[in-house]
Amino acid sequence: MSHSRLTCKVRSSSFWSLARIGCRSASPPSNPPPLNPRLNSRKGLLMFRKLAVVLAGVIALAACNSLPTVQQQFQTGCTIVNGDLAIIAVSPLLNADQQAVVAKTILPANQAICKAGATLNVADLKAFHDSLLPAAIAIVQGVPALPNQAAILLGLQTFGPMVQAIIDQVMTAAAAPVAASQ
Numbered sequence: 556m557s558h559s560r561l562t563c564k565v566r567s568s569s570f571w572s573l574a575r576i577g578c579r580s581a582s583p584p585s586n587p588p589p590l591n592p593r594l595n596s597r598k599g600l601l602m603f604r605k606l607a608v609v610l611a612g613v614i615a616l617a618a619c620n621s622l623p624t625v626q627q628q629f630q631t632g633c634t635i636v637n638g639d640l641a642i643i644a645v646s647p648l649l650n651a652d653q654q655a656v657v658a659k660t661i662l663p664a665n666q667a668i669c670k671a672g673a674t675l676n677v678a679d680l681k682a683f684h685d686s687l688l689p690a691a692i693a694i695v696q697g698v699p700a701l702p703n704q705a706a707i708l709l710g711l712q713t714f715g716p717m718v719q720a721i722i723d724q725v726m727t728a729a730a731a732p733v734a735a736s737q
Contacts, residue, residue, distance in 0.1 A: 625720045632714040633669035639707045640665055640691065648701055653694050661687045668718075675725050684718040 623631070643649065644658035664683050668675065692711050695704060 625717070625724055629717045629721050630669070632710075632717045633665070635710045636665055636714045637662070637669060639710050643691075643695065643701070643707065646698075646701065648698050649694065653698075656690065657694060661691045675721060677722055677725050677729075680718055680722045680725070684715060684722065688715055688718065 640657055640662040644654060644662055646654070649657070664679070664687050668679055668683055671679070688711065692708065695701060695707050695711060698704070701707065
């Protein structure tokens with residue numbers, strides 16, 4: 556019965572870890588064969604990297620196809636902003652003039668553009684985006700005592716780019732038939 560001779564030594568890998576015992580055979584260590592010999596070559600490594608890039612591209616493309624459309628984002632924003640404006644319109648923290656502006660001007664205009672659906676009017680959208688939405692933001696900013704003021708401001712401020720995207724989409728759609736007929 557032959558026993559191979561083992562040499563053992565204690566080594567500490569860092570100050571915080573416990574000392575580890577490492578044992579090795581007295582015979583010279585042998586390198587294990589590589590798992591995939593193609594990956595050890597330069598050509599194999601480049602092929603692996605290309606495959607990884609293609610796979611990442613496919614995953615990114617799949618993720619992009621699941622993003623909501625501008626119209627879907629607009630409808631979601633409409634729901635949020637309509638709710639916020641309805642709450643602000645009856646808030647006792649606003650003075651009578653602010654309540655009247657929100658209840659009689661801003662809220663009805665927002666409801667109208669949200670209900671318009673496929674028949675969106677660019678003039679109405681621009682009027683809401685350029686004057687009424689900034690007025691609503693200014694009113695909310697002027698009353699810091701409003702409950703959830705930060706959330707309401709976030710909803711109003713993120714709705715502006717959605718309205719602008721719808722304006723751009725409607726104008727592009729209207730310009731396409733004109734360009735095609737020329």
